[in-house]
Amino acid sequence: MSDMQDRDVTKTYSTNQNIAKLERLIEALRDGQDFEIQVDNERLTVPAGSEFSIEHEREGPMHELEFQFRWRED
Secondary structure (H helix, E strand, C coil): CCCCCCCCCCCCCCHHHHHHHHHHHHHHHHHCCCEEEEECCEEEEECCCCEEEEEEEEECCEEEEEEEEECCCC
16 A cells, blocks of 8 residues: 555553453464454454564663564555
């Protein structure tokens, strides 16, 4: 889609919201299904079999841990 704009969004959720999202993600991964999630008013479908990585960053006393899925839209 050539009309799609670049985007870099971070959305913070409560512990209970995170648990619910992670439980849905785990279920989708177990079942080999796509995972659907809405982030800041944009609905995303993460295809089953997407590349998954874990990233750790440290800057002084601050740590950041990211769970990332990567896929290409054709």
